[in-house]
Amino acid sequence: MVVIVGAGLSGLLIGYRLKVEGIPFKILEARERIGGRIYTVVDSNTTTLEMGATWFGNQHVQLRRLLHELGLDYYAQYMKGTSFFQPLSTSPASAIPIPSQPPSYRINNGTSSLIKVLAERIGDDNIYVNQQVKSIDFSEKQVHVIFNNETFAANRVVLALPPKLWANNITITPKLPQNLIVTALNTHTWMENSIKVALSYPTAFWRKSGQSGTLFSNSGPITEFYDHCNSKSDKYALCGFLHPEFGNLSHNERKALVIQQLETIFGTRSNEFIRYTELDWSKEDKTFSKNSTPLFPHQNNGAPIFRTTYFDSKLFISSSESSKEFPGYMEGAVVSANFTFEKIKEAHKV
Numbered sequence: 001m002v003v004i005v006g007a008g009l010s011g012l013l014i015g016y017r018l019k020v021e022g023i024p025f026k027i028l029e030a031r032e033r034i035g036g037r038i039y040t041v042v043d044s045n046t047t048t049l050e051m052g053a054t055w056f057g058n059q060h061v062q063l064r065r066l067l068h069e070l071g072l073d074y075y076a077q078y079m080k081g082t083s084f085f086q087p088l089s090t091s092p093a094s095a096i097p098i099p100s101q102p103p104s105y106r107i108n109n110g111t112s113s114l115i116k117v118l119a120e121r122i123g124d125d126n127i128y129v130n131q132q133v134k135s136i137d138f139s140e141k142q143v144h145v146i147f148n149n150e151t152f153a154a155n156r157v158v159l160a161l162p163p164k165l166w167a168n169n170i171t172i173t174p175k176l177p178q179n180l181i182v183t184a185l186n187t188h189t190w191m192e193n194s195i196k197v198a199l200s201y202p203t204a205f206w207r208k209s210g211q212s213g214t215l216f217s218n219s220g221p222i223t224e225f226y227d228h229c230n231s232k233s234d235k236y237a238l239c240g241f242l243h244p245e246f247g248n249l250s251h252n253e254r255k256a257l258v259i260q261q262l263e264t265i266f267g268t269r270s271n272e273f274i275r276y277t278e279l280d281w282s283k284e285d286k287t288f289s290k291n292s293t294p295l296f297p298h299q300n301n302g303a304p305i306f307r308t309t310y311f312d313s314k315l316f317i318s319s320s321e322s323s324k325e326f327p328g329y330m331e332g333a334v335v336s337a338n339f340t341f342e343k344i345k346e347a348h349k350v
Contacts, residue, residue, distance in 0.1 A: 001024045001025060001026065001152070001153075001154045001155055002018060002023060002024070002025040002026075002154060002155065002156045002157070002158065002344060003025070003026055003027075003028065003143070003145045003152050003154040003156070003157045003158070004025060004026070004027045004028070004157075004158045004160050005028050005133050005136075005145070005157065005158065005159050005160060005161060005166070005170070006027075006028075006029065006030075006036065006158075006159070006160035006161035006319070007027050007028075007029035007031075007034040007035070007036065007119075007127055007129070007160075008034075008035060008036025008037060008038065008160065008161065008319070008333065009035075009036065009038055009053075009114070009115065009118075009320075009330060009333040009334065009337070010160045010318045010319050010320065010333040010334075010336050010337040010340075011027055011029075011036075011158065011160030011161070011318070011337075012027070012034065012115060012118040012119060012122065013066070013118060013333070013334060013337035013338070013341075014158055014160060014318060014337045014340055014341050014344070015027050015118070015122045015126060015127075016118050016121050016122055017337070017338070017341040018341065018344070019121065019122055019123070019126070021341075021345060023344070023345070023348055025126060026126055026127075026128065026152060026154075027122070027126060027127045027128065028128050028131040028133055028145070028147055028152075029127065029128065029129045029130075029131060030130070030131065030132040030133070030286050031129060031130070031286050032129055032130050033129065034115055034119055034127060034129065035052075035112055035115040036052075036161070036286075036287070037052045037053055037190065037191045037281070037287060038052045038053045038111050038112055038114065038115050038330070039051045039052040039112065039279070040052075040110035040111055040112035040113075041198075041277050042110075043200045043274055043275040043277070044274065044275065045200060045202075045235065045274050045275075046235065047200040047230070047235040047236065047237050047274070047275075048109060048110035048112075048230060048235070049198035049200060049228065049237055049239060049275075049277050050106075050110065050111055050196070050198065050228070050239060051196050051198070051277065051278075051279040052111065052191065052196070052279075052281075053111050053191075053329075053330050054106060054111060054239070055077060055104040055105065055106060056074075056104065056105055056329070056330055056331060057102055057103070057104050057105065058102055058103070059102075059326075059331075060326065060329070060330065060331035060334075061331075062331060062334045062335050062338060063330050063331045063334045066114075066334055067107065067114065070114070070117045070118070070121075071117075072107060072108065072113060072114060072117060073107075073108040073231070074105045074106060074107045074108060075105060075106060075108060075231040076103040076104070076105055077103060077104045077105065077106060077226065077227070078207075078212065078213065078226075078227040078229060079098055079103075079212050079214060079227075080207075080212055081206075081207065081209075081210045081211045081212040081213075082095045082210055082211045082212060083095070083096050083097075083098050083211075083212045083214035083215070083216075084096065084211075084214070084215045084216070084265055085215075085216045085217070086215065086216070086217035086218065086219055086261075086265070087218050087219070088218065088219055089219035089220075092264070093215070093217075093264065093265045096216075098212070098214065106231075108230075108231045109230075109231075111330075130148075131147045131148050131150075132147060132148060132169075133145060133146070133147045133170055134146050134147060134170065134171065135170060135171040135172070135173065136157055136170060136171075136172050136173070136315075137173045138172070138173065138174065138311040138314055138315065139173055139174060142154065142155065143155065143156065143157055143311075143314055143315075145157060155314070156313070156314050156315070156316065156344060156347065156348075157314065157315050157316070158315075158316045158317075158318055158340060158344070159315070159316070159317050159318070159319075160318045160319055160337075160340075161319060162187070162189040162190075162192075162287070162289075162319055162320075162321055163183070163184035163185075163187040163189075163300075163306065163317070163319065163321055163322065164184060164185060164187055164188075164189055164289045164291075165189070165286070165287075165289050166184065167181055167184035167185045168185070168289045169289070172315075174311075176310060177310075179305065180305050180308075180310075183300055183303050183305050183306075184306075185292065186291075186292075186293070186295060186299060186300055187295075187299060187300040187301065187303065187321055188295040188296065188297055188298055188299040188300065188301060188321070188328075189287060189288070189289070189321065190298070190301075190320055190321065190328035190329070191281045191287060192281055192282060192287055192288045192289070193244045193247075193281065193282055193288075194241060194244070194281045194282075195241065195242040195243075195244060195246065195247055195254075195278060195279070195280045195281070195282075196239070196240070196241060196242075196278065196279050196281075197222070197239070197240065197241070197242055197254075197258060197276070197277065197278040198228060198237055198238065198239035198240075198276075198277045198278075199237060199238050199239075199258075199262075199270075199273040199274075199275070199276050199277075200235070200236065200237040200273060200274045200275045200277075201236045201237060201238070201272060201273055201274060202236065202272065202274060203236055204227070204229055204233070204236040205266070205269040205270075205272075206227070206238070206266055207227070207229075209266075209267075211266070212226075212227060213225065213226055213227030213228075213238050214226055214227070215240070215265055217261070220242060220243035220245070220246060220257075220261075221242045221243055221246045221254060221257045221258055221261060222240055222241070222242055222243075222258060222261055222262070223240070223241050223242065223243050224240045224241045225238055225239070225240035225241075226238070226239060226240055238262075242254065242258070242278070244282070247280050247282055247283075251278065254278065255276055255278070258276075259271060259276075297328075298327065298328050300321075301320075301321045301323075301327035301328045301332075302321075302322070302323060302324055302325075302327035302332075303322070304324075306319075306321070306322035307322065307324065307339065309343060309347070313343070313347040316340050316343060316344060317340075318336045318337055318339070318340035319333065319336060320332040320333040320336065322336050323335045323336035323339075324336075324339070
């Protein structure tokens with residue numbers, strides 16, 4: 001049996017591939033939900049609000065291939081109309097042209113629909129939530145995975161979570177190579193310092209005013225904002241990122257500043273929101289882990305050492321951060337999962 005630690009996109013995709021191949025497996029997830037950094041919230045008006053991974057492009061070939069394989073559709077990000085740039089908090093926002101560029105896409109019915117379909121194909125009996133893996137012992141013929149005072153005996157284990165998390169939180173016996181541990185502890189986790197915010201509305205008032213809903217700001221609290229309506233354009237929202245510095249404020253303080261900023265850009269109609277939703281990923285201990293030294297974005301992402309197998313092909317590493325291509329993105333998670341699955345299948349034949 002293969003034990004997969006982590007039920008994010010990479011872990012679930014490996015599980016799905018193993019299920020199709022007929023190789024027994026179990027997935028252990030520390031959170032009370034699956035999906036990891038893919039997290040879609042639905043408001044009272046059934047508007048989908050993305051608190052995690054959202055966009056992808058034509059260059060993300062394996063992700064788009066997976067969506068086609070699973071029968072999931074996607075649509076282009078709305079970018080028509082006036083966009084705004086705010087250089088300083090004391091300066092008014094200026095209308096700016098957005099250069100013609102390849103489209104980015106969003107998944108119909110929310111990014112979490114990808115997670116939902118994978119989980120349905122895998123089956124509830126193969127996924128265990130609220131299960132924090134404490135230690136993994138490779139010293140005997142069978143691998144012992146200890147979680148919540150229980151133990152699974154396995155033939156192979158996949159660490160399908162950000163490297164910094166397993167390096168800090170899971171005791172592995174015998175010890176992993178020191179260069180692997182050092183690299184893992186100094187690998188930036190995508191989204192770990194991000195604050196996402198979304199506001200849903202009864203109408204897309206910005207579209208009616210000839211605006212794209214796009215905002216770039218040097219001052220914050222919002223640094224990037226985009227139209228977040230659904231594919232049918234009958235559910236309406238704006239969504240984007242806050243500057244990490246505003247994580248030091250309370251939720252209510254951030255909310256007040258966001259509303260104030262939006263009013264200066266989009267006018268008083270921006271106050272007529274149905275729901276204000278935000279998520280500070282630095283407060284998510286299943287994503288964020290403190291750094292011993294400051295890390296720059298994507299530091300050590302894609303490091304070759306993560307694609308090596310350990311303990312005679314009993315231990316595999318798979319996450320967006322470990323991917324050779326597009327590390328830190330959904331495409332990276334898919335690329336890593338497909339690569340790891342092929343490695344497991346090869347080892348299984350021996």
